[in-house]
Amino acid sequence: MSLRPTLAPCSACADSLPPLRSHCAWRKPRHGVCLFALRLFSFFAFRSRRNVVIVSCRGRGRVKGAGLVARVTRHLQFCSLCACCGPQVLCPRGQASGCAAMLGLRALLLRRARGAWACPQVHASLATGPRQNDGTFYEIRTYDVKPSKMKEFVELVNKHIHLRAAHSEMVGFWTVEFGGMNKAIHIWKFDNFAHRAEVRKAVANDKEWQGKLSPVLPFLNKQNNEIVYLVPWCEIGKPSKEGGVYEMVTFQMKPGGPALWGQSFRAAINAHLNTGYTKLIGVFHTEYGLLNRVHVLWWNENPDSRAAGRHYAHEDARVVAAVRESVRFLESQQNMLLIPMPFSPLK
Known part of the structure; x- marks a missing residue:
C-alpha cells in the first residue's frame, strides 16, 4: 500500500x-x-x-x-x-x-x-556555538569591599594573587572607578566544569593561599559570581597597548534568549565597533546567574577619549538605527568604568 x-x-x-x-x-x-x-x-x-x-x-x-x-x-x-x-x-x-x-x-x-x-524561526546568533561546544567558559566574580578596607584589600590581593593564578588562567582583574564604588571584578577561564571542580579543590588544599586569603575575607561585604560563555562570533581581544581603561556594559535583555534578540544585539555591537573609537575585548552571555544578561567589555585609552567617541557614535546614523532596533528587547543596562590592577593580564 x-x-x-x-x-x-x-x-x-x-x-x-x-x-x-x-x-x-x-x-x-x-x-x-x-x-x-x-x-x-x-x-x-x-x-x-x-x-x-x-x-x-x-x-x-x-x-x-x-x-x-x-x-x-x-x-x-x-x-x-x-x-x-x-x-x-x-x-x-x-x-x-x-x-x-x-x-x-x-x-x-x-x-x-x-x-x-x-512564529518564524530566527537564527540564535548568541546561542550555543563552536566555542561553547568545546566546554570553555568564564567565571565573573564581583566583590563588594567595605569602604574602610578597600586600600588594604588592594594591597593584599596585589601581593598574593599569584598564588591563586597558579591554579587557573586569570583573564583580568579590575577595581571599579565609576558605576559602582568599592568593588573589584575579576574573570577566570576554565576548560569545562570538571576542570573548575579540580581547580577549586586544589585551591582549597593550597595551604599557602588559604593562609593569605583568610585575612582578606573580613574585608568583603558581599561576593557574587556568574558563569558566562563567550558568544560564538567573538574572541577575547587584546588592547592595542598597555594602560587605558575598560568599560563593562551589562545588558539585561527580555526573556526569550538569543533566538529573540541575538541578531539585533550583534548588529548594535558591530555598529559601535565600526566607528573605530573603541576596542572590543569580549561579549559574554550568562549561563548561571541572572539569565538573558550579556556583559560587553570594551577598552579605551582614557575616559576622555571614550566620552568623545561615544558622542561621535551617537551622531552616526548607522549606530542610531542599530540601537533603536536592539532597545526593543532591552529591559535595563548598566555600565562601569574599570581600572586594571598591576598584575592583571588585561592592562
Missing part, C-alpha cells in the same frame, strides 16, 4: 468552489494546490499511517501562507484506505462522509500550519 498522497482535480464541484491558485515558490502549474501544503499533508498522513487523496480545483486568485492551507482543506474530506476498498476520492459535496480520524488530522494540520507562519 502506497503512503504517498495523490493529486487529482475535483470533478464534482470544480465550477462552484471559490477560485484558488497558489503563488508559492513551489507550485504545481496545472493544479491550484501549493506543493508546500501538499508535503505537509504527506507528512501527517504518513504519521497517521493513512493514505489521503487531495482534491483541488483550478481557477485564479491569490492565496498565501496559512490561508492557502485553510482554503484547500476547507474543501477536502479524507478517508482512510484499507486493503479491501482501495483508494477513494471524496468531495465535500459528495455523498460519502469522511473518516472522523482524518478530519481530526485536518484540524491538527491547520493548527500547526498557522503556528509555523505565526
Whole structure:
C-alpha cells in the first residue's frame, strides 16, 4: 500500500468552489494546490499511517501562507484506505462522509500550519556555538569591599594573587572607578566544569593561599559570581597597548534568549565597533546567574577619549538605527568604568 498522497482535480464541484491558485515558490502549474501544503499533508498522513487523496480545483486568485492551507482543506474530506476498498476520492459535496480520524488530522494540520507562519524561526546568533561546544567558559566574580578596607584589600590581593593564578588562567582583574564604588571584578577561564571542580579543590588544599586569603575575607561585604560563555562570533581581544581603561556594559535583555534578540544585539555591537573609537575585548552571555544578561567589555585609552567617541557614535546614523532596533528587547543596562590592577593580564 502506497503512503504517498495523490493529486487529482475535483470533478464534482470544480465550477462552484471559490477560485484558488497558489503563488508559492513551489507550485504545481496545472493544479491550484501549493506543493508546500501538499508535503505537509504527506507528512501527517504518513504519521497517521493513512493514505489521503487531495482534491483541488483550478481557477485564479491569490492565496498565501496559512490561508492557502485553510482554503484547500476547507474543501477536502479524507478517508482512510484499507486493503479491501482501495483508494477513494471524496468531495465535500459528495455523498460519502469522511473518516472522523482524518478530519481530526485536518484540524491538527491547520493548527500547526498557522503556528509555523505565526512564529518564524530566527537564527540564535548568541546561542550555543563552536566555542561553547568545546566546554570553555568564564567565571565573573564581583566583590563588594567595605569602604574602610578597600586600600588594604588592594594591597593584599596585589601581593598574593599569584598564588591563586597558579591554579587557573586569570583573564583580568579590575577595581571599579565609576558605576559602582568599592568593588573589584575579576574573570577566570576554565576548560569545562570538571576542570573548575579540580581547580577549586586544589585551591582549597593550597595551604599557602588559604593562609593569605583568610585575612582578606573580613574585608568583603558581599561576593557574587556568574558563569558566562563567550558568544560564538567573538574572541577575547587584546588592547592595542598597555594602560587605558575598560568599560563593562551589562545588558539585561527580555526573556526569550538569543533566538529573540541575538541578531539585533550583534548588529548594535558591530555598529559601535565600526566607528573605530573603541576596542572590543569580549561579549559574554550568562549561563548561571541572572539569565538573558550579556556583559560587553570594551577598552579605551582614557575616559576622555571614550566620552568623545561615544558622542561621535551617537551622531552616526548607522549606530542610531542599530540601537533603536536592539532597545526593543532591552529591559535595563548598566555600565562601569574599570581600572586594571598591576598584575592583571588585561592592562
